[in-house]
Amino acid sequence: xxxxxxxxxxxxxxxxxxxxxxxxxxxxxxxxxxxxxxxxxxxxxxxxxxxxxxxxxxxxxxxxxxxxxxxxxxxxxxxxxxxxxxxxxxxxxxxxxxxxxxxxxxxxxxxxxxxxxxxxxxxxxxxxxxxxxxxxxxxxxxxxxxxxxxxxxxxxxxxxxxxxxxxxxxxxxxxxxxxxxxxxxxxxxxxxxxxxxxxxxxxxxxxxxxxxxxxxxxxxxxxxxxxxxxxxxxxxxxxxxxxxxxxxxxxxxxxxxxxxxxxxxxxxxxxxxxxxxxxxxxxxxxxxxxxxxxxxxxxxxxxxxxxxxxxxxxxxxxxxxxxxxxxxxxxxxxxxxxxxxxxxxxxxxxxxxxxxxxxxxxxxxxxxxxxxxxxxxxxxxxxxxxxxxxxxxxxxxxxxxxxxxxxxxxxxxxxxxxxxxxxxxxxxxxxxxxxxxxxxxxxxxxxxxxxxxxxxxxxxxxxxxxxxxxxxxxxxxxxxxxxxxxxxxxxxxxxxxxxxxxxxxxxxxxxxxxxxxxxxxxxxxxxxxxxxxxxxxxxxxxxxxxx
Numbered sequence: 332x333x334x335x336x337x338x339x340x341x342x343x344x345x346x347x348x349x350x351x352x353x354x355x356x357x358x359x360x361x362x363x364x365x366x367x368x369x370x371x372x373x374x375x376x377x378x379x380x381x382x383x384x385x386x387x388x389x390x391x392x393x394x395x396x397x398x399x400x401x402x403x404x405x406x407x408x409x410x411x412x413x414x415x416x417x418x419x420x421x422x423x424x425x426x427x428x429x430x431x432x433x434x435x436x437x438x439x440x441x442x443x444x445x446x447x448x449x450x451x452x453x454x455x456x457x458x459x460x461x462x463x464x465x466x467x468x469x470x471x472x473x474x475x476x477x478x479x480x481x482x483x484x485x486x487x488x489x490x491x492x493x494x495x496x497x498x499x500x501x502x503x504x505x506x507x508x509x510x511x512x513x514x515x516x517x518x519x520x521x522x523x524x525x526x527x528x529x530x531x532x533x534x535x536x537x538x539x540x541x542x543x544x545x546x547x548x549x550x551x552x553x554x555x556x557x558x559x560x561x562x563x564x565x566x567x568x569x570x571x572x573x574x575x576x577x578x579x580x581x582x583x584x585x586x587x588x589x590x591x592x593x594x595x596x597x598x599x600x601x602x603x604x605x606x607x608x609x610x611x612x613x614x615x616x617x618x619x620x621x622x623x624x625x626x627x628x629x630x631x632x633x634x635x636x637x638x639x640x641x642x643x644x645x646x647x648x649x650x651x652x653x654x655x656x657x658x659x660x661x662x663x664x665x666x667x668x669x670x671x672x673x674x675x676x677x678x679x680x681x682x683x684x685x686x687x688x689x690x691x692x693x694x695x696x697x698x699x700x701x702x703x704x705x706x707x708x709x710x711x712x713x714x715x716x717x718x719x720x721x722x723x724x725x726x727x728x729x730x731x732x733x734x735x736x737x738x739x740x741x742x743x744x745x746x747x748x749x750x751x752x753x754x755x756x757x758x759x760x761x762x763x764x765x766x767x768x769x770x771x772x773x774x775x776x777x778x779x780x781x782x783x784x785x786x787x788x789x790x791x792x793x794x795x796x797x798x799x800x801x802x803x804x805x806x807x808x809x810x811x812x813x814x815x816x817x818x819x820x821x822x823x824x825x826x827x828x829x830x831x832x833x834x835x836x837x838x839x840x841x842x843x844x845x846x847x848x849x850x851x852x853x854x855x856x857x858x859x860x861x862x863x864x865x866x867x868x869x870x871x872x873x874x875x876x877x878x
Contacts, residue, residue, distance in 0.1 A: 332346075332360075332404060332405065333360070339564075341363065342363060343402040343403065344362060344402070345401075346360040346401060346402060347359055347398065347404070348404050348406050350397045354381065355375060356375050356381075357432065358373055358404075359371060359372040359373065359429065365559060366560045366561075366563075366564050368501060369426075369559075369560040370426055371424060371426065371560075372429045372431065373422060373425075373429070373432055374423050374432035374433040374435075374436055375420055375421065375422050376421045377408075377410065377420055378413070378416070378420075379410040379416075380410065380411045381410060383395055384406060384407065384408050385406070385407040386405075386406050386407075387405045387406075388400070388401030388403055388404050389401065389403045419445055423436035423439070426496060426497040426560065426561060427496065427497055428503075431491040434491065434493060435491055438492045459483055460476055462532050462820065463479060463818060463820050463821070464818070464819040464821075465817070466816050466817040467816075470773060473773045474771050474772065474773055475792070475795065475815075477773070477777070477788075478788035478791045479788070481778075481787075482528060482785035482788050482792065483533075483785070484784070484785065485516075485517065485784040486513040486515050486784075487514055487515045488512070488513060489512055489560065489561050490511055490512035494506035496512040496561065497561050498547075498550045498561065499561060500550040511536075511539045511543075513536075513540055513543040514560055515558065516544065516555050516557065516572070516784075517557060518555060518556065518558075518569075518575065519741070520741045520783035520784060520786035521783070521785060521786050521789070522574045522578075523789075523800070524744065524789035524790050524793055525785040525788075526540075526579075527789075527793075527800035527803050528793065530579060531820065534823055538585065541575070541579050541587050542587065544575070544595075545576070545591060547563065548594075551563065552604075553570065553595075553599040554572035554573065554576070556568075556570055556572075556604075556606075565604075565605040565606065567695070568625055568628055568632055569632035569633055569636055570600065570607060570633075571632070572595075572596075573600060574635070574636065574639045575803070576595070576596055577639040577642060577803075577804045578803040578804045578806075580643060580646075581642065581643065581806055582858055582859075589647070593644070593647060593649075596639070596643060597652065600633075600637055600640050612633065613659075615679060616662045616665045617662055617665040617666050618630045618633075619678050620677065620678055621678040621679060624693070625693060625694065625695045626677075627666055627693040627694050628694050628697075628742075630665070631666070631674060631702055632705070633659075633662075634659060634660050634662045634663045634708065635707045637659040637662075638660035638707075638708035638709070638804070639708070639803075639804040640652075640656050642805075660709065661709065663713075664712070667716050668683055669716070671683075673703055674703065674705075675693070675699065676692060676693030688700065688735070695742075696740055696742070697742055700736075701735075702742060703726070704727070704730070705742055707801065707802045708802060708804075710752045710802075714752060720754060721753070723749075724750065724753045724758075727749060727753075727758075728758075738769075738770045738779055739780025744790050745799065747759055747762040747794075747811075748809040748811060751810065751854040756810065756854040757840050757875030759811055759812070760812035760839060760841055760875075761839065763794050763812045764812060764814065767791060767814055770791075793811075794814070795814035795818075796813060797810065797829060797867070797869055798811055798856060806858040807856075807858070808855065808856050809855055810841065812841050812869075813829055813869050814831075816830070816834050817829065817830055817831070822862055825865065827866070827867065828865065828866045829866075829869075830866065830869065832868065832870050832871060833872065834869075834871045835871070837873040838871040839873070840876055842870045842872040842874075843869075843870045843876070844868070844870075845867070845868045846866075847866055
């Protein structure tokens, strides 16, 4: 069963419960809604025999019937006691069939020792969580490892143990050996920090993440926007599979068909799909609000996606594509209103639509302040638009001092790091310390906002380590301020030690940074330099410093 909702027209299309024998039941639920067709098949085994059953569909109830079909099903099962032992249920799911669910159960839950399962789960989680080792207080460790755990819950495996999965066209397809098909891609959120984090900690999984996205392109026509249970639900904007794929390839993640990946990112940028009418983009150089709603946010984010494709085109020597897409990546300038000093919506005839500070007209989950600094791909160009480094810094100051910055949603996650680009890195360092403390705690509301499949937590992890991927696809990290005296990251081939000398409550500023003993002369570090190093050492001080 499911809660009925008016939004997304969510409802059960059909479902079934079947009594297989006195130790097992199986069935399925087909539901529409946020994802248009989710098929969830299950197989359940019990440690004690079923004595009797009551199956119900709404008001219709049947005693000891072997099967029931309907759209509002419940089952009540009565069991024989076995020496006062607890009843144990082994539950397996599949997006393909009850047979596959049973096969998953046989392979992944072959015994009845509950304590052994918890032991095995602890061991598997420890293997993942010990990839980063920190020196800190118990409170700091609680917050840190909770955040790391959050980043590893999604994306989710949706392929069965035999390699079958439900593809984006609702057909059952078969993987090659040793591949995994993933889903739950909250890409509007996770392209910013979570996926760049995976390239550091889980590069082996990134290959299958990218292949899973490309499979949607092959069967559906374009890459995922927000994928759930193997299908797109288009609940957000842009096409941020593109930066995830480009970032992975430009970082040298192995096992990806690069030509197929380029075909997928290029075509997904030039084929019209929900919220992305390419012909409008090409004609006007921006999204007119009276043609496409959320026009400001879509213009800014689509310009970034096009820049990402351009970088991949350049790396492959496709210079005609590169020039074409770089032109689109500058479309953000067409919505900057110099008189008002904001990116604002305008209609197809060029007329502007003015907004007050709280209006969301033309914007996605935010105000005009939320999207003021959302030019990831051309930060120098954005700074010039706003009058140069000092004017840009002044506008950033207003953003934080007047409380326009909202950390509880993703579009502004990189804003704290923008002071690096206008020669005031100490302001970044102050704000990192402030927002790490303000937005991450060991309480039920310890993450300020929806964690959005790990992005909130990824921001925290990068920020306490001392660097952040402002522009995925650029292989550049902006330096921030580490919050632990020592962190050791287990990379693919070696450990990277992050040290913060003299770190204290007062010493929150970075005086200098050394990579394997060589001083970094600017507040940025290249991905390949970072993963090739054994140590990055920050020297902390109680006074703002410059590089």
